[in-house]
Amino acid sequence: MTVEDISWEIKTDYTRHLAKKKMREDKRKPFEYRKIELENGYIPNALGSTRVRLGKTEVIAGVSLVMGTPYPDKLNAGTLMTSVELTPIASPMFESGPPRPNAVEYARVVDRGIRESGTLDFEKLCVTEGEEVWMVILDLHVLDYNGNLFDAFALAAISALLNTKMPKYEDGKVIREETKGKLSVQKKPVECTFFKIGDMLMLDPSLGEDKALDARLTVATVGDRICAMQKGGNGSFTMKEIDELVDMSFKKSKELTKLL
Amino acid sequence: MGMKSDLKLIKNGKRLDGRKPDELRPITIKAGVLDNANGSAYLEWGGNKVIAGVYGPRECLPRHRSSPYKAYLTYRYNMAPFSVDDRKRPGPDRRSTEISKISAEALERVIEVEKFPNTMINVFVEVLQADAGTRCAALTAAAVAAADAGLPMRDLIVSCAAGKIDDTVVLDLGKKEDNFGQADVPIAILPHSEEIVLLQMDGDLTKEEFKEAIDMSVKAAKQIYELQKKALTERFKKGGGKE
Numbered sequence: 123m124t125v126e127d128i129s130w131e132i133k134t135d136y137t138r139h140l141a142k143k144k145m146r147e148d149k150r151k152p153f154e155y156r157k158i159e160l161e162n163g164y165i166p167n168a169l170g171s172t173r174v175r176l177g178k179t180e181v182i183a184g185v186s187l188v189m190g191t192p193y194p195d196k197l198n199a200g201t202l203m204t205s206v207e208l209t210p211i212a213s214p215m216f217e218s219g220p221p222r223p224n225a226v227e228y229a230r231v232v233d234r235g236i237r238e239s240g241t242l243d244f245e246k247l248c249v250t251e252g253e254e255v256w257m258v259i260l261d262l263h264v265l266d267y268n269g270n271l272f273d274a275f276a277l278a279a280i281s282a283l284l285n286t287k288m289p290k291y292e293d294g295k296v297i298r299e300e301t302k303g304k305l306s307v308q309k310k311p312v313e314c315t316f317f318k319i320g321d322m323l324m325l326d327p328s329l330g331e332d333k334a335l336d337a338r339l340t341v342a343t344v345g346d347r348i349c350a351m352q353k354g355g356n357g358s359f360t361m362k363e364i365d366e367l368v369d370m371s372f373k374k375s376k377e378l379t380k381l382l
Numbered sequence: 383m384g385m386k387s388d389l390k391l392i393k394n395g396k397r398l399d400g401r402k403p404d405e406l407r408p409i410t411i412k413a414g415v416l417d418n419a420n421g422s423a424y425l426e427w428g429g430n431k432v433i434a435g436v437y438g439p440r441e442c443l444p445r446h447r448s449s450p451y452k453a454y455l456t457y458r459y460n461m462a463p464f465s466v467d468d469r470k471r472p473g474p475d476r477r478s479t480e481i482s483k484i485s486a487e488a489l490e491r492v493i494e495v496e497k498f499p500n501t502m503i504n505v506f507v508e509v510l511q512a513d514a515g516t517r518c519a520a521l522t523a524a525a526v527a528a529a530d531a532g533l534p535m536r537d538l539i540v541s542c543a544a545g546k547i548d549d550t551v552v553l554d555l556g557k558k559e560d561n562f563g564q565a566d567v568p569i570a571i572l573p574h575s576e577e578i579v580l581l582q583m584d585g586d587l588t589k590e591e592f593k594e595a596i597d598m599s600v601k602a603a604k605q606i607y608e609l610q611k612k613a614l615t616e617r618f619k620k621g622g623g624k625e
Binding site for chain 2: 221223224226227229230234237238239240339346347348349350351352353354355356357358359360361364365368369372
């Protein structure tokens with residue numbers, strides 16, 4: 123155990139102690155988001171980009187479009203690839219190197235929310251069947267980690283996609299300098315991450331809460347439909363709690379969609 | 383999910399393999415099938431064949447992962463290269479990394495890791511043949527293997543999936559239903575307390591459909607739990623398990 127581990131343990135005790143009294147360190151209500159700010163087109167070099175601040179958590183999403191070949195089982199469809207980099211600048215807990223399981227989980231949960239909601243019309247991204255399709259590459263970077271990367275990444279991702287310009291494609295060449303219109307985005311899925319400490323259910327974990335939580339539930343919704351879910355943490359939820367959180371996610375998702 | 387097709391997945395109330403919407407595929411479980419592992423289980427579920435082995439508690443390596451409060455629990459979900467139609471490149475990929483992570487978290491809820499500080503417990507599951515629903519089969523087998531290893535446990539874990547095909551909520555998706563269906567909801571529960579320790583979902587569901595899917599899986603979990611118990615009692619009867 124390092125000194126850092128021990129100091130986290132003390133902080134975790136405090137967070138759990140507060141939760142028992144239905145309180146949070148930053149005085150938020152149980153189902154209250156921190157302040158959210160979106161800045162679209164933050165990286166002019168990227169075809170689409172958004173910087174999101176969720177409280178003190180800061181992330182950037184960048185979208186690239188590359189011409190590639192389709193998957194053999196879907197010859198008439200473009201592709202989506204989502205990757206997350208937990209850069210060491212963002213937290214003393216992050217190390218450089220190949221993606222760890224938590225980075226993979228973030229990427230896959232954000233990816234599922236977008237893919238399963240039908241946000242992208244993959245058939246429209248096909249240029250020549252079986253040969254040329256657009257590959258949408260979504261890169262998610264964290265600059266400052268202060269809890270709840272799921273929701274920050276998901277919000278940055280959909281916002282960046284909504285603002286992605288389509289490059290021109292002529293005679294087998296992608297001309298990035300000339301764009302024609304925007305990437306066709308059909309829906310606006312958002313993710314809400316809830317967590318449980320003891321018996322207390324809350325939304326949008328801060329860094330301390332991310333460390334102290336027993337169980338976590340991310341719900342991706344679009345309108346009145348659920349499109350992806352992921353439970354994490356080594357605690358559990360009852361069925362009643364999950365029902366309550368799904369209801370709440372429909373409510374809270376409206377707040378997030380308004381920002382887009 | 384999501385592959386478009388004109389294939390009808392339900393005809394006259396029956397599914398492609400003749401099952402009713404709330405019917406499981408046949409499952410068989412055998413505990414104590416490996417010699418080296420401290421605990422093991424073999425499970426067949428429809429066309430799935432998985433084998434789970436548990437090692438530990440043993441010395442924790444790497445040392446910095448050890449905790450003075452609990453055993454370090456690892457879970458490795460691995461698909462054999464020959465387990466699927468097109469050869470799977472060996473080694474962990476993003477999908478198996480994610481499955482391993484959430485399955486380890488689920489198991490940590492039942493195995494009393496706090497009884498073995500400074501040690502590690504390793505759970506390995508090999509998918510030998512895959513036929514949709516492998517993460518559920520793997521976790522169900524892993525729970526039996528952990529019990530076979532004699533680890534103190536709060537409960538077993540039963541994992542099962544439900545989903546949606548042709549606008550109908552059904553239990554335990556088969557391969558075609560998984561590829562051409564509209565949603566998939568794998569869950570894992572503790573059979574006694576009905577706590578949910580693993581939950582994923584992808585596709586498109588209304589709130590009501592989601593609830594129906596969960597209820598269906600919870601009901602099925604009770605059936606699977608009986609099979610787990612049977613496998614474990616068989617194992618410790620005279621002549622049960624591997625000699």
